[in-house]
Amino acid sequence: MRLALVGFGVVAQAFTKIIAERRQEILKRHGLNPRIVAVIDQGGYTVNPKGLVLERLLQDKASKSTVTEEQFKNHDLQAKISLVKEIEADVVVETTPTNLKDGQPGLSYLEKALAGKKHVITTNKGPLALSLPALMELAEYNGVELRFSGTVGGGTPILEFGKRCLVSDKLLSATGILNGTTNFILTRMEKDGMIFDEALAKAQKLGYAEADPSLDIDGFDTACKTVIIANWLFNRRVTLRDIKITGIRNVDLKQVKDANTKGRAVKLLGIVDSALKVEPKEVSRDDPLCVEDTLNAVKFQTEYAGEEIIIGRGAGGMETASAVLRDLIAIRERMAEEIMA
Amino acid sequence: MRLALVGFGVVAQAFTKIIAERRQEILKRHGLNPRIVAVIDQGGYTVNPKGLVLERLLQDKASKSTVTEEQFKNHDLQAKISLVKEIEADVVVETTPTNLKDGQPGLSYLEKALAGKKHVITTNKGPLALSLPALMELAEYNGVELRFSGTVGGGTPILEFGKRCLVSDKLLSATGILNGTTNFILTRMEKDGMIFDEALAKAQKLGYAEADPSLDIDGFDTACKTVIIANWLFNRRVTLRDIKITGIRNVDLKQVKDANTKGRAVKLLGIVDSALKVEPKEVSRDDPLCVEDTLNAVKFQTEYAGEEIIIGRGAGGMETASAVLRDLIAIRERMAEEIMA
Structure with a gap:
């Protein structure tokens, strides 16, 4: 299977390492022989139809x-975007940074790849949060995944769990702690009595939060993920414009302490039920959803099996790269089915 | 798809209700039209090749x-077992009660069904714990699932999660709270200061524990599930004879209280790592694995994505019936693939 990588940051490098290390096993277990035929990064691109040398x-x-x-140094974005459409590849793996203003350049890459009838794997929340319904339609129209x-x-298969494991049940609602940075901040306020600014500074010092932390603490990252869950698992055709977002900037220490004395913790939740929203809410300490520090957790309410909760790390290069591989295996299975049909 | 139900207790009745209620939806979503052509119960059997009326x-x-x-009253077990082999059905759903001594009569039903080239779904831990490696071989030999x-x-898709969601990762170990009854007893000892016998009596009163509670409190139920996880997810060809089992009968209140003062709780764990065992162990309250009352939880240690935890109800008729439907959908997918191949 021929892959074109768009973006070559932490996730794409980790993904490249995994396939370099596990080539034999991936071939044996999944009949999958991934060949990277192109990489586009900020400096330009490199292409080899026979497969680039991963090391x-x-x-x-x-x-x-x-x-x-x-000879391939090229900072012209249009040239790179055209390359994505025209290159002979089966799958485009897009991992450029998230941009919530207009989704660019990821959105253009995704559109061109899908229009060029290439399967697409992305780890970029921006284009999805802004245009997931349109992108899903574009993929369907072009007969690709x-x-x-x-x-x-991150690496915790929350979407996969909802889609494949709950297949025989009915999903009624989802409630998630979907952002590790805000969960870390709220946990430190509760456990160490830090005020918000101190906890944020600590998160930044440890590398959990960006210099501009707005994406996390104002709830946008959680909102992106909530929108993706709503589309993928609940068939809601919604975007970031349809979700009510409240971040944690105004959560004060008193509120956290008051919750604590009642055996509860303040958590930033993404919620898909009759409504669609992101807001800080109190969660009982006895609720398995109530995870600490940078952990993520999602609780699915189902008709037959009741509440089911999945917990794991929400981020990390290697973790997210394993999710890319999972997607690639799913696409391989889909391609095999089509060949047989 | 033609189904023969062997056993018609709580789970089989709940399963019948689900397909009666959701027939249209199951057909539309999964292309699956389940027709129950035979039911065997303690009184005898009933058969109709065109499909029995579910109501x-x-x-x-x-x-x-x-x-x-x-006219079909028949208490001769051999006659029923022969029926299972010979009846024209695609799938046998076996839900007779668990027997850990020799796995009967479930084991004979499963063997005959597989030998008769029928796909099999079972909710009966006895035959699996005693003979899973041989049964898996028999299924493979006969080309059935x-x-x-x-x-x-129960309804929480723990096996499915391990198999389908962790497909791109490497499973290193599994640790689980796999029995709701013992978890309820240990939780009541910890929270209410009950001694073991009081907590057991309460579990019995609430219907969580059998009159003979040995299967639960001596760790056999947890051991069965641990053996199934080891076979299905870790490719270990083991049975109940290969697992070291310690139940909770000797856990005393002092031990539970001592753990509590250290921020820990005593839990009966099933463990698959380099060893294979069931034993009461202390778990940190901060560990998301540390669920309470009748909840079940499993922690998977994976190479790339770290720890992933799945939590849910571990039992219940409707819950387990939803798992039977999940298996049926998986078998339907497998049959569809084979027809195309």
Whole structure:
């Protein structure tokens, strides 16, 4: 299977490492022989229809900050986007950074890849949060798959669990702690009595929060994931514009302490039920949903099996890369079914 | 798809209700049209190649304690077992009670069904715990599926999660609270300061524990589930004879209280790592695995995504019936693939 990687940051490098290390096993277990035929990064691109040498890609990135050879240096975004449409590849793996303003450049890459009849795997929440219904339609129209396991829960297969494991049941609602940074901040306020600003500073010091932490603490990251869950698992055709968002910037220490004395904890929740919203709410300490620090958790309410909860790390390069591989295996299965049909 | 039900207790009746209520939806979503062509129960059997009337089955069971009509009353076990082999059905759903001594009569039903080239779904832990490696071989030899989602976690798709969701990762170990009754007893000892006998009596009063509670409190039920996890998810060819089992009969209140003062709780754990065992162990309250009352939880340690935990109700008729439906859908998918191949 021929892959084109768009973006070659932490996740794409980890993914490249996994397939380099586990090539034999992936072939044996899944009949899957992934060949990276193109990599586009900020410096330009590198292409080899026979397959690029993975170790070389990783070395070049480490030593030169780009995989691009001298003759392919090209900072023209339009040229790169055209390349994605025209290159002979089966799957495009898009891992460029999230942009919630207009979803670019990820959104253009995704659109061109799908229009070029390539299956797409993305870990980029921006384009999905802004345009998931349209992208799903575009994929369906072109008869290709659009997968994005890594956007919710990192390596923890929350979307997969909801889709494949709850297949015989009926999903009634989902409630999730979907952002590790805000969960860390709220946990430190509760456990260490830090005020919000101190806890945020600590999260930044530990590398959990960006210098501009708005994406996390104002609830946008949680909202993106909630929108993705609503589309993928509840067939709601919604975008970021349809969700009511309240972040944790105004959660004060008194509120956290008051909750604590009642055996409860304040958590930033993404909720899909009759409503669609993100807000800080009190959760009972006895509720298995009530996880601490950077953990993520989602509680699904189902008709027959009651409440089912899945918990895991919500982020991390290697974790998210394992989600990309999971998507690739799912696409491989779909392709095999089509060949047989 | 033609189904033969062997056993018509709580789970089989709940399953029958689900397909009666959701027939249209199951057909539309999964292309699956389940037709129950035979039911064997303690009174005898009832057969109709065109499909039995589901409402009638449920009414008969409620009013007469058997679905068997006068002319089919037959308490000869051998006759019933032969019927299972010879009947024209695609799938046998076996839900007779668990027997850990010799697995009977479930084991004979399963063997005959598989030898008769029928796919099998069972919720009966006895035959699996005693003979899972041999049964898996028998299924493979006859080119049919053997499924048993409902044996671990009731409706919570623990086996499915391990198999389908962790497909791109590597499973390193599993640790589970797999028995609701013992978890209820230990929780009441901890929270209410009950001694073991009081907590057991309360569990019995609430219907969580049998009159003979040995299966639960001596760890056998947990051991069965641990053996099933080891076979299904870790490719270990083991049976109940290969697992070291310690129950909770000797857990005293002091031990529970001592753990509590250290922020820990005593839980009966089934463990698959380099060893295979069941034993009461202390678990930190901060560990998401540490669920209370009758909840079940399993923690999977994976290579790339770290720890992933799944929590849910571990039992219940409707819950387990939803697992049977999940297995049926999986078998339907497998049959569809084979027709295409």
